[in-house]
Amino acid sequence: MSVTQAKANNIARTIEDICRQEKVSREHILSGVSSGTIVIPFNVNRKMTKPCAIGKGLKTKVNANIGTSPDHISVEEESRKLEASIAAGADAVMDLSTGGNLAEVRKMVLDSCPVPVGTVPIYQAACEAVMKGRRIQEMDGERMLSVIEEQAEEGVDFMTVHCGITKETVKILERNGRRVGVVSRGGSFLVKWIKANGRENPLYENFDRLLEIAKRHNITLSLGDGLRPGGLADANDAPQIAELSVLGELTLRARKAGVQAIIEGPGHMPIHEIAGHVQLAKKLGHDAPLYLLGPLVTDIAAGYDHIVSAIGGAVAASAGVDFLCYVTPAEHLRLPDADDVYQGVIASRIAAHAADIVKNVPGAKEWDEEFSRYRKDRDWKMQEKLSLDPAKFAAERKKLLPEENDVCTMCGKYCAMKDET
Amino acid sequence: MSVTQAKANNIARTIEDICRQEKVSREHILSGVSSGTIVIPFNVNRKMTKPCAIGKGLKTKVNANIGTSPDHISVEEESRKLEASIAAGADAVMDLSTGGNLAEVRKMVLDSCPVPVGTVPIYQAACEAVMKGRRIQEMDGERMLSVIEEQAEEGVDFMTVHCGITKETVKILERNGRRVGVVSRGGSFLVKWIKANGRENPLYENFDRLLEIAKRHNITLSLGDGLRPGGLADANDAPQIAELSVLGELTLRARKAGVQAIIEGPGHMPIHEIAGHVQLAKKLGHDAPLYLLGPLVTDIAAGYDHIVSAIGGAVAASAGVDFLCYVTPAEHLRLPDADDVYQGVIASRIAAHAADIVKNVPGAKEWDEEFSRYRKDRDWKMQEKLSLDPAKFAAERKKLLPEENDVCTMCGKYCAMKDET
Numbered sequence: 001m002s003v004t005q006a007k008a009n010n011i012a013r014t015i016e017d018i019c020r021q022e023k024v025s026r027e028h029i030l031s032g033v034s035s036g037t038i039v040i041p042f043n044v045n046r047k048m049t050k051p052c053a054i055g056k057g058l059k060t061k062v063n064a065n066i067g068t069s070p071d072h073i074s075v076e077e078e079s080r081k082l083e084a085s086i087a088a089g090a091d092a093v094m095d096l097s098t099g100g101n102l103a104e105v106r107k108m109v110l111d112s113c114p115v116p117v118g119t120v121p122i123y124q125a126a127c128e129a130v131m132k133g134r135r136i137q138e139m140d141g142e143r144m145l146s147v148i149e150e151q152a153e154e155g156v157d158f159m160t161v162h163c164g165i166t167k168e169t170v171k172i173l174e175r176n177g178r179r180v181g182v183v184s185r186g187g188s189f190l191v192k193w194i195k196a197n198g199r200e201n202p203l204y205e206n207f208d209r210l211l212e213i214a215k216r217h218n219i220t221l222s223l224g225d226g227l228r229p230g231g232l233a234d235a236n237d238a239p240q241i242a243e244l245s246v247l248g249e250l251t252l253r254a255r256k257a258g259v260q261a262i263i264e265g266p267g268h269m270p271i272h273e274i275a276g277h278v279q280l281a282k283k284l285g286h287d288a289p290l291y292l293l294g295p296l297v298t299d300i301a302a303g304y305d306h307i308v309s310a311i312g313g314a315v316a317a318s319a320g321v322d323f324l325c326y327v328t329p330a331e332h333l334r335l336p337d338a339d340d341v342y343q344g345v346i347a348s349r350i351a352a353h354a355a356d357i358v359k360n361v362p363g364a365k366e367w368d369e370e371f372s373r374y375r376k377d378r379d380w381k382m383q384e385k386l387s388l389d390p391a392k393f394a395a396e397r398k399k400l401l402p403e404e405n406d407v408c409t410m411c412g413k414y415c416a417m418k419d420e421t
Numbered sequence: 422m423s424v425t426q427a428k429a430n431n432i433a434r435t436i437e438d439i440c441r442q443e444k445v446s447r448e449h450i451l452s453g454v455s456s457g458t459i460v461i462p463f464n465v466n467r468k469m470t471k472p473c474a475i476g477k478g479l480k481t482k483v484n485a486n487i488g489t490s491p492d493h494i495s496v497e498e499e500s501r502k503l504e505a506s507i508a509a510g511a512d513a514v515m516d517l518s519t520g521g522n523l524a525e526v527r528k529m530v531l532d533s534c535p536v537p538v539g540t541v542p543i544y545q546a547a548c549e550a551v552m553k554g555r556r557i558q559e560m561d562g563e564r565m566l567s568v569i570e571e572q573a574e575e576g577v578d579f580m581t582v583h584c585g586i587t588k589e590t591v592k593i594l595e596r597n598g599r600r601v602g603v604v605s606r607g608g609s610f611l612v613k614w615i616k617a618n619g620r621e622n623p624l625y626e627n628f629d630r631l632l633e634i635a636k637r638h639n640i641t642l643s644l645g646d647g648l649r650p651g652g653l654a655d656a657n658d659a660p661q662i663a664e665l666s667v668l669g670e671l672t673l674r675a676r677k678a679g680v681q682a683i684i685e686g687p688g689h690m691p692i693h694e695i696a697g698h699v700q701l702a703k704k705l706g707h708d709a710p711l712y713l714l715g716p717l718v719t720d721i722a723a724g725y726d727h728i729v730s731a732i733g734g735a736v737a738a739s740a741g742v743d744f745l746c747y748v749t750p751a752e753h754l755r756l757p758d759a760d761d762v763y764q765g766v767i768a769s770r771i772a773a774h775a776a777d778i779v780k781n782v783p784g785a786k787e788w789d790e791e792f793s794r795y796r797k798d799r800d801w802k803m804q805e806k807l808s809l810d811p812a813k814f815a816a817e818r819k820k821l822l823p824e825e826n827d828v829c830t831m832c833g834k835y836c837a838m839k840d841e842t
Contacts, residue, residue, distance in 0.1 A: 069832055070834050071821075099833070179794070183837050185837050230796075232778065233790050299792050303810055303814050304771060307731050307768055310731065314718065331831070333814065333817045334817065334822075334830040335821055335829075350725060353721065354719045357693075365654075368654070369600065369654050375651075375652070375753070376651075386721065389725070393754065395724075396751060399751075400756055408755050409756040411490055412490045413551075414610075416602075
């Protein structure tokens with residue numbers, strides 16, 4: 001069997017697995033991939049045991065961000081965070097490391113992660129510049145692209161590329177001003193670079209080269225929202241929408257080149273602006289899968305931003321968002337640890353599932369119906385088995401067990417479910 | 422100064438305090454109370470340091486349920502749960518005790534609670550019957566009313582009365598069937614009673630007497646949703662809506678009698694049904710303040726139902742709900758402890774505040790704007806001070822402090838906020 005044949009067999013098997021998981025037809029997946037409304041992030045160089053598809057008519061997926069920072073570097077801890085992501089049920093993991101030996105962490109993640117792996121390659125270019133004693137704005141433009149090629153060869157499945165930060169969108173940013181400024185790390189690097197050098201964003205200027213690399217390795221491009229709002233006050237402002245519009249244009253170019261693309265979204269946004277924004281993003285983005293960080297529906301609840309984000313994520317996914325990037329309880333305060341990662345993934349999965357019921361995704365409503373039957377029957381074993389997090393279910397129930405085993409200590413013998421009413 | 426004069430002075434001071442907290446005019450409060458779109462739960466016999474108003478144009482309020490169960494009885498623990506409720510910022514507390522000496526717990530709560538206190542008096546009637554060796558359906562109908570009078574004299578500010586469980590709505594329940602049945606504890610007591618005795622619900626039949634008691638003590642009636650859905654599959658079914666319609670009629674009778682009334686709501690409900698349901702409940706309920714438990718937007722996440730409920734509560738309050746009853750992480754599994762109570766109140770407060778931004782409640786958006794200014798400035802002291810839970814903010818940040826004190830360990834020196842972009 002030739003290498004090409006083996007690859008073709010792999011793809012066929014992956015699509016079969018996905019159809020089974022999603023309870024959708026092969027035609028649904030193939031037509032979605034062909035039109036660009038569904039992506040399957042899977043680098044040709046990657047070994048992956050649990051691939052997934054993201055997009056129209058499919059379960060809302062959840063991504064967990066892990067990675068070192070300059071202030072906290074431990075490959076062991078990142079390994080624990082990766083394990084926590086998978087244990088909690090993440091569908092994808094991004095390694096956002098910016099501290100220590102980035103290649104070492106990335107290798108660990110690519111080697112051990114069963115699900116698609118994403119990165120933000122510009123972090124590597126920026127960290128290299130800083131390690132050489134340069135400032136961010138002195139990053140080498142050519143290096144921004146060669147880093148992408150290197151990571152593509154390593155097997156990274158999807159990459160955030162902030163191609164929508166352009167000379168033009170930076171002008172719009174400057175003319176309009178902002179309350180909270182640029183809060184995307186990669187976005188801020190590129191805004192600085194463009195302002196300091198007076199040149200166009202290399203990722204935008206050389207987008208055709210980027211597409212060629214992506215095509216060769218089957219990288220899914222995650223068109224980054226470098227101008228996402230960092231506070232409710234900046235939501236849906238002119239810079240954000242201008243960037244989104246550029247990302248829509250680039251999506252069409254990616255499709256033409258046979259490259260899979262998804263579009264990233266905010267950020268901080270009040271509840272009543274979310275559904276309208278998702279509609280707009282689907283329109284400007286030509287129905288590309290949308291990948292949202294949050295949205296956080298209030299700015300004031302640091303320490304609980306996984307809950308804030310679950311609210312926004314549920315509303316956004318109900319309105320059509322396909323892929324949720326988790327937010328952990330540590331957001332805005334510090335680098336998350338393994339427990340934060342676990343909590344963050346669970347909160348996002350709750351949001352994703354609640355939205356899947358709205359989207360009428362195959363199997364979503366049925367899960368709740370089956371669970372509720374066991375609840376009504378006070379079948380605690382089956383409830384545990386079917387619950388979102390069986391270990392948590394068991395641990396919480398065990399903290400205070402009832403006298404009679406068929407109820408719980410909330411109502412004890414007065415359990416409303418006990419007597420048929 | 423006469424007793425009447427002292428009382429009049431108290432009311433005047435309470436309204437002044439409320440206007441200051443809510444940043445609304447005296448006229449707004451008075452016209453809302455007079456039309457029934459705003460209530461101020463405050464028993465004439467109660468001493469209370471932190472009264473509040475609930476309803477149109479006001480901040481969304483949060484209630485915490487505490488109380489013993491037959492399987493776990495400790496006045497000390499209930500006292501800790503009360504403290505946790507207040508520390509977390511609950512606007513009201515309900516004592517739902519059904520185990521041990523109910524009067525003792527209630528006295529402790531009424532004596533120590535700075536905010537409005539609510540009860541479900543039928544629990545007392547039911548527990549008394551059971552302690553006498555009777556079954557629930559053998560509760561004394563007259564006792565259902567005398568319990569209300571006793572608790573009114575003790576100073577309870579608002580009471581859940583399941584007056585919408587009637588012979589007629591029980592018939593509708595039987596004709597339509599249900600996946601999860603009746604899940605309201607008080608509701609299930611009354612359904613059983615009506616079915617066993619073939620008589621009308623004493624709380625419905627004697628509603629005028631109930632109004633007379635409420636009027637005399639200034640009890641706010643919380644018209645209970647005994648037929649609330651206990652699973653997504655039962656949301657917005659005929660029994661629920663039939664009961665809601667009865668509660669609307671009773672609201673008009675309460676207003677006519679000069680009695681304050683609010684209407685309770687579900688329960689379990691998928692996201693896309695919530696806004697429509699809230700609209701309907703406002704219509705059938707003649708714009709009475711709505712008091713919702715949850716809604717829980719999925720059935721399958723026991724152990725995390727505070728998050729599930731925060732999603733539903735935020736969507737519901739955004740659509741006009743005035744008062745959120747918290748749900749704790751222990752819901753569906755066991756009686757909550759003090760930590761669960763704290764987590765539950767915080768999750769509901771996040772939902773309430775996120776909705777207040779949508780409702781354009783005075784001061785809501787401004788809080789986020791002020792907070793975000795300090796975030797942009799990386800002023801950690803002021804962020805801590807202004808955050809929803811300052812102690813949590815400080816504790817989480819401290820777990821991993823940055824090398825340079827003006828950032829956090831998420832991005833360290835790469836902080837996007839650090840350089841003006």
